[in-house]
Amino acid sequence: MDSINIAAFIFVATLLVISPGPNGVLVAKTVPLSGRRAGFANVWGFVAAFYVHGTLSVLGISVLLVQSAQAFFVFKMLGAAYLCWIGFRALMSAWRPKANCSKLSPVEEKNLVSIRTAFFEGLLTNVLNPKVSMFYLAAFPQFLPVEDSASSAYILISAHAAVNLLWFSAMVILISQLKTLSISHKVSKWLKSSAGFIFIGFGAKLGLSQP
Template identity: 55%
Template sequence: MDLATVLSFSFIAALLVMSPGPNGVLIARTVPTSGKAAGFANVAGFVSAFYLHGALSILGISIILVQSAQAFFIVKMLGAAYLCWIGLKALLEAWRGVAPAVGDVAPAKRRRTLLKAYSEGFLTNALNPKVSMFYLAAFPQFISRMDGALSASFTLVFIHSLLNLVWFSLIIMLFARLAGATRNQRFQRWLKSITGVVFIGFGAKLAMLKL
């Protein structure tokens, strides 16, 4: 795989990573309430799911999802249901919140364990068939017959994962620097309300996705 191919794929993958999506919303929801470590656990979940989708694509299982309407529908609806569940949970937390007597409250760092944050990041991507569709579309375009399919495919997955790590690390650090503002309970209720609506929107969009 030559440098031009790597740079071309990196450019396309970077646009995908930086475009608004469930991953960015999950980070925005996690860091203010659970801290940087939980945010990085989210990212670890993203990366794990990417390698899962990459392996499935290489083995050809993802082709079944694309060619089988029933299999695609099942995975799609599971992913949509999970995104909507996160959104509804965030809205419920916002609705249950009460206005604080003082301006700021202590950060709720124990509200989300690292394992839970990792699981949320993993499931958000593992149950999204659009990740498999991206790999299925990208692999034939950027892997030549001269390249080993296995090593070249995982090279592309590694690049995609690295771009996610760099981009979302910057986002995590940004939210951490704004921790003083984000600890305000009114801000947290507003953030949960917004992220809840956005997650439900992404879930609905995924549910309407067609082959």
């Protein structure tokens, strides 16, 4: 596969990865509240989701989202509902009575989100995102050669995953340096509330978007 083609794809994928979206908000919420390991679990969930979307694109299953307005609508609403659910859960956690929070030990406070939960949050946030599906249906095929498209496809998927891994790992490390934020109840409440409203906003925007 031509190196210029790979470089062009990496450039487009980088623009997608660094653009503001649910992934950055999820990492910014998870790391201060649940630690660096949970943040990296989010990131590995993102990476796994790219391979899911890429494989569906290679198999042609994702074409159903383009050919069927009903399929796209159902998929879009599932994604919107999931983002809103993350938002509502963050708000409920933020506005939980302070007395309940004080009963938690420092270890319990730091591990509000388990590694497994963090991974699946990252995975589902991307798997149920129609915008990622559209990227793999619209932009992705433009970079594939006619011959040997399956192996070339996974080279590009891996490149996209690598860009994602580097960008969000750097974000996890940067946020994890601000350790003092996680010990303040007021900051924790503000962070959860902000993330909650932003996720609900993303979910509403996705739900109201047109095919």
